[in-house]
Amino acid sequence: MFELRNRLAHAKEATCPGSYSDDEQTKAGRDAERELVNCLREQGIPSNHIFCGLRVPDAFQTRKYEIDVVILTEVGVYTIEVKNWVGEVVPSNDGKMWIQRKQDMRNDKAKSPTKVVFANHLTKLDNSLAASKEIVSPEDYLKFVESFRWGVASKLFNSFVPGLLTGQLSYSAIEVTRQVLNKIGTWDVLHLNGGRQLMGCAHFTPNREETSIVSFAHQRNATWGTLWAVIGYTPSVFVKLYQRGGESWLGHSTCAL
Secondary structure: OHHHHHHHHHHHHHHOOOOOOOOHHHHHHHHHHHHHHHHHHHOOOOHHHEEEEEEEEOOOOOOEEEEEEEEEOOOOEEEEEEEOOOEEEEEOOOOOEEEEEEOOEEEEEEOOOOEEEEOOOOEEEOHHHHOOOOEEOHHHHHHHHHOOOOOHHHHHHHHHOOHHHHOOOOHHHHHHHHHHHHOOOEOOEEEOOOOOEEEOOOOOOOOOOOEEEEEEEOOOOHHHHHHHHHHOOOOOOEEEEEEEEEEEOOEEEEOOO
């Protein structure tokens, strides 16, 4: 009887999991990055030429920094940091920091070596920052995105004309660069029920060179869960490992367990 109650308790927990959500600021920042990526895809940039959350080591190999978005085009490689800040943004007195002022809140951010895109229209940039070539203001957001327009004609042209003549990356150079970028590590992201995302997971470590996504699935129907528990089954989790670079129009290839 105790085992039955135990199985029923597990079934109830599996079919009615708790809900966990991120705070609004974290969610808004993540949505801004996702919106930029979607806009780039609409301009014709292939999905496999857009990389998100790449972790690159510093000069001393002591820690890693995250690059929000990396874009590979025929012109070159662009590294982008997306900011969803709200309020006034001004430089510090020594020019080494950016200061966000929002009511009673102050947020200091060191100058970034990448192109910084301020995606929120409620951001008010200081004139000196708005004039910087390394910064994309909210007013120039659409113009910046449209500058990546990559049509069919450009793709065909780059496929046949040597890069030495165009000054752009050749088709083969783009492919080699794509393969290198595809091998750079990213944060492990655990998606919880309710939308919350946990960055980094030390408890499950698949071969990252082969695996890009790990999915966990289980019985979520309360009626079926209770029935299986009464019969004698304990809720189980089914795990699928999806192969890195295995996306195609037929689906996503899985790895052997």
